[in-house]
Amino acid sequence: MKLMMGLCMVGIVLQLFGSPSAANPFLGDWDTPFGVPPFDKIELEHYTPAFEEGMLRHKQQIAAIVAEESPPTFANTVEALERSGEMLDRVASVFFAMKSSMNNERMEVIAKDVAPKLSQHGDEILLNEPLFRRIEALWAKRDQLDLEPEQRRLLDETRKRFVRGGANLPADKKERLKAINKTLALLSLSFAEHVLKEENRFELVIGDRADLAGLPEGVIAAAEEAAAERGHEGKWVFTLHKPSMIPFLQYSQRRDLREKIYKAYLERGNHGDELDNKQILAEMAALRVERARLLGYPTHAAFVLEEAMAKEPAKVYELLRKLWTPALERAKAEAAEMQRMIDEEGGRFRLQSWDWWYYAEKVKKARYDLDEEMLRPYFKLENVLDGAFGLATRLYGLKFEKRPEIPGYHKDVTVFEVKEADGRHLGVLYVDYFPRPSKRGGAWMGEFREQRRIDDRDVRPVIYNVGNFSKPAADKPSLLSFDEVETLFHEFGHALHGLLSECTYQSLAGTNVARDFVELPSQIMENWASAPEMLKIYARHYQTGEPMPDALIEKIENARHFNQGFATTEYLAASFLDMDWHTLADVRPDVDVLDFERQSMQRIGLLDPVAPRYRSPYFQHIFAGGYSSGYYSYIWAEVLDADAFEAFREKGDLLDGTTAEAFRRNILARGNTEEPMELYKRFRGREPRIEPLLKRRGLE
Structure with missing residues (x-):
């Protein structure tokens, strides 16, 4: 039925447009610099026929693998599967990037049409019995195949993906799994759309x-x-x-x-109207539990964490609790100091969540003679971006060249070619930093094309960084807050992870690593953003060009532990909430979402004036963003990045070339070609220690 639908769609395209490749840029080769997406030619009406054609071609490629008469080999089965679906990947990578950055009602209609089809398409591959038999036959004799280490890793990961996708289930359970995946795909879309509409209205x-x-x-x-x-x-x-x-x-x-x-x-997603998300997330939680149990896992968290460094929920809770007690005590002290200020001013009210930012700023000003507005003039967006690029030049020898002739997808987008020190092409980077109604909140990195090698040809990546930073005003350029500066460096770290990849297989390349490992390359960059040595280089006054004064840098250093109790507890509270939702062994679709959330926060003793960083009805990371049972990953990776940054400190030079080369070679270049802890130990010479993190956050 799906195959016939795909054939009909292609027929319609031919009737309407003649040659499909002439009319629809997704159906032909991209004659653009470096093969980047031709955004000046892509129209909304191109997506649906391109998705249909992409799925059809992918099905034909899978059918050819299954129909292969010769016995399964790594080349004719695993490698052939890895190379399949290139056109579908291409249209999906562009569409879903635009869905996050350039959303509109027509995009939403397309997404709701295509999401269940993509879910079913993926399931039909993972549940294809003849295909799985070929993979299983290879895996059974894996030790006799004389595979290279990366080939062996791909075989292991491919087989695991099929098993975790339900390949060993009986027929009736496979059908139920398909239905669950299809429903979850639609619910996730609706959840994200509701949050965006709430923010905009x-x-x-x-x-x-x-x-x-x-x-x-x-x-x-x-x-x-x-x-x-x-x-x-x-x-x-x-x-x-x-x-x-x-x-x-x-x-x-x-x-x-x-x-x-x-x-x-x-209260986003919590108004009892057409944008309310409580029923959606409750149904998602229930379906995730059902899916986990179908696949033989007690909870969704157990299913997800099997693929993470943490391996099991108990390890996640252990880390969260180890940090929670000192963070909560620090937050209590911060709240008490603010309450004293309120009382001294004759406020006659108790500190509430909407007071925290206001009084934190006043306390910081009183204690350190520092406030956000003193810093903004030194953080012109262009200077900060130059600082991030300059850091990559100093660490890895990279060069960044603006390419205005390459079309972006919006007037706010700037495109750069990235080169090695010797001038060799490394990749392309799009940056898109300002908010607009069509863009979801937050900041992220993604790929229009991932790195891989095809027939000894190195296909270089096309990466994008997206943010929602302070826009330029009529008489001023974009001047960033310090938090926005760190976010820019963070997302640029993800970009470097993609750009510096040196893998053979796309599914193992770049950021395709364990969720609690992927934040190491991004978070380590934040260390340099605030390092005095770097501030002296890139933090320059937007009017005079003068570098940030040493006295102001000293104030930043003195205040680096300020408000860390709040920052840590609000983050950890959201991490506990994520884990509590996904360690349930049974969830009723009519669960009282707000009561569940209250109980979760009561168990950890969250302070009244502190809300979790994300409440359930707008927690997009876990209900629309791929971080379910994974929001803890940021703090897990912070253990790694704090320890990794110490390697530079131990050299007495934060820009030490030898250490940078070791980080590039063992972490950034290797993707998921080995277990992440093995890669980390090869870089550091040992497993990470938690003490640098505790010191950084002032939680010793």
């Missing part, structure tokens, strides 16, 4: 300038521009996008308005 409109008391002029100017864009001329608008909301929470003297905007943020 809220606006805090201020008509009286007196209500802007305490806000810096740059924040006011940005709000005035936002108001004009939304049809509120002569007023000021604040939204739930972080560059708008966070400065408002930090500086607004109107406590009632801080409460209004922060409650709107906390």
